[in-house]
Amino acid sequence: MKSSLSGLVITQHGATAIIENAKGNLYHCKIRRNLGRLVCGDRVQFEQEDDSNGVVTGLDPRSSILERPLSNGNSRLVAANIDQIVIVMAVKPAFSEALVDRYLVIAELTGIQPLIVLNKTDLLDPQNHTTIQAQLSCYAELGYTVIETSVKKEHGLDALAQQLQSHTSILVGQSGVGKSSLVKALLPDIDIRIGALSDAMHGRHTTSTSILYHLPGSGDLIDSPGVRDFGVWHLEANQLVRGYREFADWSGQCRFSNCSHTHEPDCAVSSAAHSGAINPHRYQRYLAMYEELNSA
DSSP states (O other): OOOEEEEEEEEEETTEEEEEOTTSOEEEEEEOGGGOOOOTTOEEEEEEOSSSEEEEEEEOOOSOEEEEEOTTSOEEEEEESOOEEEEEEESSSOOOHHHHHHHHHHHHHHTOEEEEEEEOGGGOOHHHHHHHHHHHHHHHHTTOEEEEOBTTTTBSHHHHHHHHTTOEEEEEOOTTSOHHHHHHHHOTTHHHHHHHHHHHTTTOOOTTSOEEEEOSSSOEEEEOTTOOOOOOTTOOHHHHHHTOGGGHHHHTTSSSTTOOSSSOTTOHHHHHHHHTSSOHHHHHHHHHHHHHHHHO
């Protein structure tokens, strides 16, 4: 009888996955059908067949799971056992507060710590920099960590690396924001690692699949090329409210316990937004997201 070994899913493709054992060795493993879909970050049990192949036989309990809702009402698993979502925005393509809010709602509802990164700051002139810093200030005031980075000027990379230590993080963001450049800057030996993965996957390309990388020092980083946006159509109204952490201090003061904070009389959240106690621009974006949710 083959002995069961503990492993970590480094990447997954169809019915197979690359599993890393405790010594850092990689195995190309088939996944038993009854286990369902595995994702980066999953911890599993597997049986070794030879020096490079094996079979995944069991899935350990997940401490967290990130799912991407699909328009057909289903959802797609993205990553497991992560404790930090790194929201990467950039100067170009244009910085979108609405998209940041959408990511933050997902982070709040999953209980996964968010980190906001504004990349490509070398493209900013002083006037634009002041404007974007003003936009970002509302997130810092709410207690979210915001880091500015530029791979070209090597600015902010040490601060970002520090925030990633001792965490299992996933990078999310639109195409073109520079996620791949950030990954390469954080992982000087990335080409060697990709080569090893390609060998383990019997030459299959890894450019379109999610990959977990070990960071220098401590911590893991999942680069998931397909995660560019998260829909909110699957959320209930009360879930969306919980995605805005600044509402918590006011929502209990509304006249109605099930207040949606959109149109009801004596709504403390709406009053706080009109008085400036809650950022009025972020409140307006909440109303737009609420409308999007209800019209889906």
